[in-house]
Amino acid sequence: MLAEAFFQVGRGLVKDLPPKGREYFAARVWNPTRYDKSSLGGPEIADNERRIIELIERYGEGAQRTMEFGSGPGIYLEAAVKHTSAPEVVGVDVSAKALAASRDRVNSPRLRLVHGDFWSDLELGQADVVICVNAIHHLGRVQDVIERLKKFVKPGGVLIGNVWTMDHYHEYQRNVHGPWRHLGRSLSFLGNAVALRATDGQIHWGAYRSQILYVNEVDAILRSVSTDVLYRSNTRYLTGFAIRC
Template structure:
C-alpha cells in the first residue's frame, strides 16, 4: 500500500541518520495518560504499563538508587517509587513541562529532577537501577542509545526499558490516526527523509523523531550490549525488557 511504500522509501533514505528529536521534545512532553484514552489502543498501552510494573517487581527489588532517563510526566517514575525500595530517585528529561508534571505526580523523600539532554554530561552517578521507558526509540541509534544507558548502571545493577517496535507498525498507526491520517504522516516522513538525505543530515524536521526496530533485531542488540538479558516481553506493538550489567566494558 502507499503508506508502506512511503515508509520503506523513507527508511532507505535515512540509513546512517539516526533520529534526533531533541528540539521537538524540549518544546512539549509525551502525554501517556492522553494516549491511554485512545479507544482502540488503550488495552495495548495498559498492557505495556503492567509489563513494566511486572519487570520492576521481578528485577528492581535490590535497587537503592534509580535513574529514569526521559521521564516524561513521571508516570513510570512514580511506579519506581512505589514498586522498588529505592531511597534516591533521579529523573531526567529535556522537557521542563514534563519535569514540572513529574514533580507534581511523584511523592518520594529523595527525588531529584534534572532538565537535560540525554547525550549531554548531566553529572549523574551510576545507579542500581536505570530505566528508560517510552523513549529509547526517540533518542537515536538503538545500539548507541543502549550503550549509553548501560554506562549509567552500577556493576551488578539492572536496566529496564521498553521499545515501540516496528512489528505491526502500520496497523498501529492506522488505528491511532485513521487510514488518511497515517498516509499523510508517512508522506511527511518521506519528505523529511529527502530533506535529511539531501542536506547530509544538517536539516531535519520533527517528522523523523522515532527509530522503529523489529523486536527480534532489538533483542539481538540487547544481547550484544548487556551482560545478561534477564527477561523480554514481546507484545503486538511494544516490547519490555530487563537486563543486567556485571561490570567492565562489554560493547
C-alpha cells in the same frame, strides 16, 4: 499499500541518521491518555505500563538508587518510590513541563529531578536500576542509546526499557490517526527523508521514526549488548526488556 511504501523508502533513505529531537521534546510532555482511545494501542500501552512496574518492583528490591531517562509525567518514578526502598530516585528529562508533571505526581523527599539532554554530561553517576521507557527510539540509534544507558548502570545492576517495533506499526498508526491522515504522515516522512539525505543530515526534524526497528532487529541488539537478558516480552507493538549490566 502506499503508506507502507512511502515509509519504507523514507526509512531506507534515513538509514542510521539518528533523530535530533531535543527542541521538539523540550517543549512537550508525553501524555499516554491521548492514545487510550485507540482500541488497538490503548490496552497494550496499559499492559506495557503494568509490566514495566512489575520489573521495577522485582529488580528494585534492595536498590540504593534508581534512575529514569525520559521520565515524562512520572509514572515510573512514582513506581520506583512506591515499590523500592531506594533512598534516591532520579528522573531525567529534557522537558521542564515533564519534570513539573513528575513533581506534581510524586511527592517524596527521595525524588531528585534533573533537567537536561540525554547525551550531555549531567554528572549523574550510576544507579542499581536504570529505566528508559517509550523514549529509546527518539534519543538516537537504538543500539547507541542502549549502550549509553548501560554506562549509568552499576556493575551487576539492571537496565529496564522498551522499544516500539515496526512489525505492526502501520496497523497501529491507522487505528490512531485514521487511514488518510496516516497516508499523509507517511508521505511527509518520505519528503523529510529525501531532504535529510540530500543535505547529509543538515535539514532534520524532531520526531522522525527511522529508529523504530523490527522485532528481530531488537533481539539482535539485546543479544549484542548483554549476555544476561533477564526479561524480554514481545507484544504486538512493543518489545520490553530487562538486562543485567
